[in-house]
Amino acid sequence: MRAATLTTLGHPLTVHDVPDPRAGGGEVLVEVLATSVPPYANEVFSGERRYPIELPIIPGVGGVGRVVLAGPDATKLKAGDLVWCDSTVRARDDALTPDIALQGWSSRGEGGAQLARHLHDGAFAELMRVPTENAYPLPVTADPVRWSALTAYTIPYGGLLAGALEAGETVLVSGATGNLGSAAVAVALAMGAGRVVAPGRNRATLDLLADRFGARVAPVELTGDEDADRTALIAAAGGPIDLVLDLLPPQAPSTAARAAAMTVREYGRVVLMGGVGMLGGEDFALPYPWIMRNSVTVRGQWMYPRRANVGMIRLIASGALDLTAERITRFGLDRINEALAHAAANGGPFDRTVLVPKA
Structure with missing residues (x-):
């Protein structure tokens, strides 16, 4: 061969x-x-x-x-x-x-x-x-x-399964303008998310996501100022953010990942699937008191369980994901x-x- x-x-x-x-x-x-x-x-x-x-x-x-x-x-x-x-x-x-x-x-x-x-x-x-x-x-x-x-879609689907996404919930996809992040936006909506907050630096790409998916997607153009970006993300959600899925690449700064993660509501969930820190640089650090007092669940997810393949195939075959x-x-x-x-x-x-x- x-x-x-x-x-x-x-x-x-x-x-x-x-x-x-x-x-x-x-x-x-x-x-x-x-x-x-x-x-x-x-x-x-x-x-x-x-x-x-x-x-x-x-x-x-x-x-x-x-x-x-x-x-x-x-x-x-x-x-x-x-x-x-x-x-x-x-x-x-x-x-x-x-x-x-x-x-x-x-x-x-x-x-x-x-x-x-x-x-x-x-x-x-x-x-x-x-x-x-x-x-x-x-x-x-x-x-x-x-x-x-399927390669691009099953990975974020595994992250959303790990975060136990439920119908009607609000999801923030950190890294939404990337190849995997944009797939995560589509999968979250196919699974029934009520709203997806989509942050990124590329305005044209953010507009593309909004045009494709309509009002259920809330695009946010990031500035690089951690506190200002966090405030803008929370405002764009229009209510509590139930789940944050991080898919940022290795080149992304830890501040961008932290700004997104710390938008999640009390008892919310944060799933880390990206590459932040893989090439060195500042460590991704979340405040212990914030995690503890808000009962936030933070977990990593590498790839996906076997059942994610079956679920992803069903989503596409049914037309829920086009x-x-x-x-x-x-x-x-x-x-x-x-x-x-x-x-x-x-x-x-x-x-x-x-x-x-x-x-």
Whole structure:
């Protein structure tokens, strides 16, 4: 098969012939039809984001494909099925705190690294093998290219599940003008949020969110003054903010994350999913008395539980979340390095760079 391989950090990917993967017990072999290229992919491949990856690697974070071969433990999947391949792989020998790796992308801790060595390669290839439980059936009418955006939507959906979002609640999405943040706005509304406060520095992007979603979105242009921004965010909510979901990138200052987090109401919830502090800089610090006296729940969430995949697929299949407005640019496998550059330059709301390996 043909695949794109990263051999050295900071160097272009190389497209060449490699042996076909062989699926063993508990695995499924999938023909990759489409995979989304994250806007920050070049930051990973250059080493800027300091992700733990072992080279050489065929990267790629999830994708839509067609089952070529299902293992003997698969009781429903069969050859020809259209599936979503979730990159979040969990070890099977610890139900309480399983080691986790993102197939073709990164890992967490030594256990995660061990898992990543077994399920090493991702979706920037014509074929990939995935654990049986990571292949989720899709509607037969699903457009693989559009549905490859599941990568961008399932992550914030996992954060909203972690924050126990309820219908009618007000959510503040910190980082709302980014690729994941804008997806979080759409998912929160699809889940029934009554109002979404969307802060950001880019006025044009804020206007785009308001135009697309209407009065349920309250855009707020940030100034960089922590106290002034917090006041503006609270005013825009028009009432208590029940949940804050932080998706700010590593380059964002901790003051922006704190300004958003401290808008939440008494007994409110704050979920941290972004990258603040990953590249150094001032630590994200919340006042102990404020957390304690207001009974605020603060929790981190890396990726999402398995059930998030099923829920996200249902939201899209039902029409509650509409993918028709996505702006899609497709690239064939031989143009992978062009695709990476395009994704980096076009990482705004609902912009999708999609790799189609057999185009």
